[in-house]
Amino acid sequence: MSATGAILVVDDDPAICVVVGEALRRQGHKVKTASSIKERGALLESFAPDVLITDVMLPDGDGLDGVAEILERKPDLSVIVLSAQNTLNTAIRATEKGAFEYLPKPFDLNELARAVGDALGTGKAQEGEDGATGLPHDGLPLVGRSPAMQEVYRTIARVLSNDLSILVLGESGTGKELVAEAIHSLGQRRTKPFVAINMAAIPRELIEAELFGYEKGAFTGAQARTAGKFEQAQGGTLFLDEIGDMPMEAQTRLLRVLQSGEVTTVGGSKPVRVNVRIIAATNKDLPKLIEENRFRQDLYYRLNVVPIALPALRxxxxxxxxxxxxxxDRAALEGLPRKALSDDAAQLLMAYHWPGNVRELQNLMQRLAVLSRENVIAADVLRNSLPLDMVPADHAAPADQLGQAVREWAKRQLGIGIGQPNRALHDDLLALVEPILLQETLASVDGNQIRAAGLLGINRNTLRKKLTDYGLDPLQLRVAE
Structure with missing residues (x-):
């Protein structure tokens, strides 16, 4: 059994307080939250936490101010610092103040869980026997630290305390049902049932019976009264997956139920009052279906009170x-051999375009856990053992690779550039990439400046000036014969 403790979470973003607080509570910790330095000070005395998780930018000051003094008074307290200022300077300041750990935003809940376990002196206290954290499925069943996923987390946090209808949008395999499960398991209905139904998997003639139930003798094979999904989800959450595949006649009855809060079984006459939260999901373009008279506009508005758009993995x-x-890690917990990724294999995964999204990646990792004979999965295993069009990383997705390279360069320069506000990063980046572009373009046309200017989309005089500025000789930029 993992050791637990008292955790104080301080952040002025209510979404972070809710998601982090609920996830840690589900790990068995006692958690209180605050949104300011003033509230933090009061709770440090009244709550006496074992671990303080604090943001840097707070409404009434710098969250790092006073940390050293707090640790002098409470030497057994561990401080974990969170910050959206992902700079070397912030990390150094956190360390100098005596922080136990520093996590830049956006952070992953698994990392935070490990940091809390370490801070409590339990090492891998939040992990299973084989070292895989159980947080994503015990707390928030989603994984990701990208800005797009952080926005999903914030939206989830904002809807936990209400019963507004939610429409989850995204391609197949992006994790729409996981979003629904997260909202249910962290929300106020978590002690009641979570019931899911896939509209695309049910024959049209049986959808109403599945949703609303049926009476004995209502149709051939109806041997006894059977409760539908609405009744099964009483008090909890009903997840309507692939709502875009629902037939129009069933849509009409669903709308009536949502408006009245009552269901009438197929073959029945007495309505039953139901109290459920509705979360719907689709990979279809519902506005387009409305234009084609294949989806009811009024039902769309009823379902789409709070939209949550899941990004594709690419x-x-x-x-x-x-x-x-x-x-x-999950595969290892399920009894499959524990495997790690080589750097080359990781690069291949990054280069692949993932048409099947997260579900495809999950299936791939499970297969690799079985097919790879070595403990570390190599790139050749990824290429040769799988029925996937895995293009070598050095030839795949050049735009993505360039974008990633620019992003990493910008992060490094911004970290180095603290205290130097007039560094002109835009000019620095152009000085790095523009000469290469000019050289390669001129070489491709054997030094012909007119043709090169046309390919670059600039006039010849501009090209000449740029060549002069960068000290490039067009006569030397010819393809060797």
């Missing part, structure tokens, strides 16, 4: 390796 590539390792 749109959050920074989460690919984090997810891959998470799925390998």
């Amino acid at each position: 749109e959050r590539r920074e989460d690919v390796i984090l997810l891959a390792r998470h799925f390998l």
Whole structure:
């Protein structure tokens, strides 16, 4: 059994307080939250936490101010610092103040759980026997630290304390049902049932019976009264997956139920009052279906009170390796051999376009856990053992690779550039990449400046000036014969 403690979470973003607080509570910790330095000070005395998790930017000051003094008074307290100022300077300040750990935002809940376990002196207290954290499915069943996923987390946190209808949008395999499970398991209905139904998997003639139930003798094979999904979810959450595949006639009756809060079984006459939260999901373009008269507009508005758009995996590539390792850990917990990824294999995963999204990655990691003979999965295993069009990283997704390289360069320069507000990073980046572009373009046309200018989309005089500025000789930029 993992050791638990008292945790104080201080952040002025209510979403972070809710998600972090609920996830840690589900790990068995006692958690209180605050949104300011003033509230933090009061709770440090009245709550006496074992671990303080504090943001840096708070409404009434710098969250790092006073940390050293707090630790002098409470030497057994461990401080974990969170900050959106992902700079070297912030990390150094946190360390100098005596912080136990520093986590830049956006952070992953698994990392925070490990940091809390370490701060409590339990090492891998939040992990299973094989070292894989149980937080994603015991707390928030989603993994990712990308900005896109952080926005999803914030939206989830904002709807936990209400019963507004939610429409989860996203491609197949992006994790729409996991979002629904997270909202239910962290929300005020978590002690009641979570019931899911996939509209695309049910024959049209049986959808109403599945949703609303049926009476004995209502149709051939109806041997006894059977409760539908609405009644089964009484007091809890009903997840309507693939809502875009629901037939129009069933949509009409569903709308009536949502408006009245009552269901009438197929073959029945007495309505039954139901109290459920509705979460719907689809990978379809519902506004387009409305234009084609295939989806009711009034039902769309009823369901789409709070939309949550899940990004495709190719749109959050920074989460690919984090997810891959998470799925390998889960596979090990399920009895499969424990595996790790080589750097080359990780690069291949980053280069792949993931048409099947997170579900495809999960299935891939499970297969690799079985197929790879070595403890470390190599790139050749990824290429040769799987029926996937895995393009070598050095030839795949050049735009993505360039974007990632620019992003990493910018992060480094911004970290180095603290205290130097007039560094002109835009000019620095152009000085790095523009000469290369000019050289390669001129070489491709054997030094012909007119053709090069046309390919670059600039006039010849501009090209000449740039060549002069960078000290490039067009006569030397010819393809060797």
